[in-house]
Amino acid sequence: MIAYQLFRMASQRIPLTIASLSYGPAGVGRIDGKVVFVPGVAPGDTVEVRINEEKKGYAIGQVVTIVQPSSVRRTPPCPYVPRCGGCSWQHLTYEGQLRAKESLVYEQLRRIGGMTEIPLRPIIPSPQEWRYRHRIRLRVEGNSRLGFSPPRSHEVVEIETCLIAWRDVATHLRAVREWLSSLRTPLKDIELTVSKSSVAEREQTLFVIGDARGTFHPEDDQACRRLLAAQEDIAGVMLRGENWRRTWGETTVLFSVDDETLVAPAGVFTQVNLAANQTLVESLVQLCGVHKEHRLVELYCGVGNLSIPLARRARTLIGVEQDGTAVAAARANAARARLINTHFVHASAQEGVRQLLTQGVQGDIIVLDPPRIGAAEVIDELPRFGAAVIVYVSCDPATLARDVRRLHQHGYRLRTVQPLDMFPQTYHVETIAVSVLTC
Secondary structure, eight states: OOHHHHHTOTTOOEEEEOOEEOSSSEEEEEETTEEEEEETOOTTOEEEEEEEEEOSSEEEEEEEEEEEOOTTBOOOSOTTTTTTSOOTTTTBOHHHHHHHHHHHHHHHHHHTSOOSSOOBOOOBOOSOSSSOBSEEEEEEETTTEEEEOOTTOOOOEEOSOOTTBOTTHHHHHHHHHHHHHHOOSOEEEEEEEEEESSSSOOOEEEEEEEEESSOOOTTHHHHHHHHHHHOTTEEEEEEEETTEEEEEEOOEEEEEETTEEEEEETTSOOOSBHHHHHHHHHHHHHHHTOOTTOEEEEESOTTTTTHHHHHTTSSEEEEEESOHHHHHHHHHHHHHTTOOSEEEEESOHHHHHHHHHHTTOOOSEEEEOOOTTOSTTTTTTGGGGOOSEEEEEESOHHHHHHHHHHHHHTTEEEEEEEEEOSSTTSSOOEEEEEEEEOO
16 A cells, blocks of 8 residues: 555554654654654654645654554653643653654754764753753733643643742742732733842742733732732742833842852843753863863853853953843853953854954854854854864754854864753753864
8 A cells, every 4th residue: 555645544544653753842753765743752652643734755643542652651740741832752751852862963963964973972961850940931811821832822721830840830820820810911921930049049039021912001010019028939020011121129040150150131041951051061161171271252152151161261252142131241240250351242143253353353262052043144254263173052953963064164073962951851952062173
């Protein structure tokens, strides 16, 4: 029987063995050579699927029956999976997740990066499999419902707790729901962020950011004050909309890296897994091999998460960041750490690179930590700095592979690939890729 004929039969139950996981919520099987993507499966599962959609190069299926479960399959401990749209790998054992992420990084570098020899190190696990997120973003519906929303859906799945968020999330959610229902300002999203309570203390506090759909209602000033007065461990509230912002209490994130406490203003990017972030920083410093004679250029530097530890070991560090609030925070963090060898440029990566090259800046090591879209805008200019080493921190294996391939064409050979798991229960993976100049 020809597979393509089966695909057109919507009621047909087709046997399928899942070979691997894609970079996304789906597993991958093949029928007569054609790829079939199936959500909610594990590598090694034998399943029966029904084809929902067929494209020229692939098909999308839905599990009807699990005939033989994989050895890495488990029952998700969270009652909201898969309705909430998060934690799309929670049905895998943690060891199964780690092996799958290693394979994803390897396959993207092989397929997209064109690499035949890939110096892949074993993945570094997250220090915590559960309760690792210091912030979560929730969808609001009518200032009465609060929860997660699946991709490509307007549905709000109300939750009482979240197994990958900090431990006291359930208590905080109850208080925030009551506050939300008292507001007249219509909100669309709420972000809950846990921070250290001060530079000197280890206790944690929470602040709340609400993204509004319209203008601020003055009556809500008292509602926000009441929340802070009633909840000792909620330190601050921010409401913001188009061209306006109101703040009550303290709304900064404090986190530790390399024995320094860094400060990030509300809304500025910080890693969601702060324990794993320390592992990331330690690994990066070791893989860079930075010492007191090195001049560093860092792109997409943010508030100095990587800059401060690197600058403590380097001769000089120049950081480039397009977010003005983050640049101000980076400068303040460097000053707090008593670093006098740093300089931070407020510019996009592309404009910052142009400025530095025009000024004749040279660097021994280039470090970049771009967003998910990667660094295509600057990757071909980086060799002009004359760096012997380029270190690329990536949260997307596909764009990493694309950009590392471009570096290879400029004479940079991939020396080390270090995956780290900063996002347990999901398909996301962080990777440090070190390329060295060979010609």
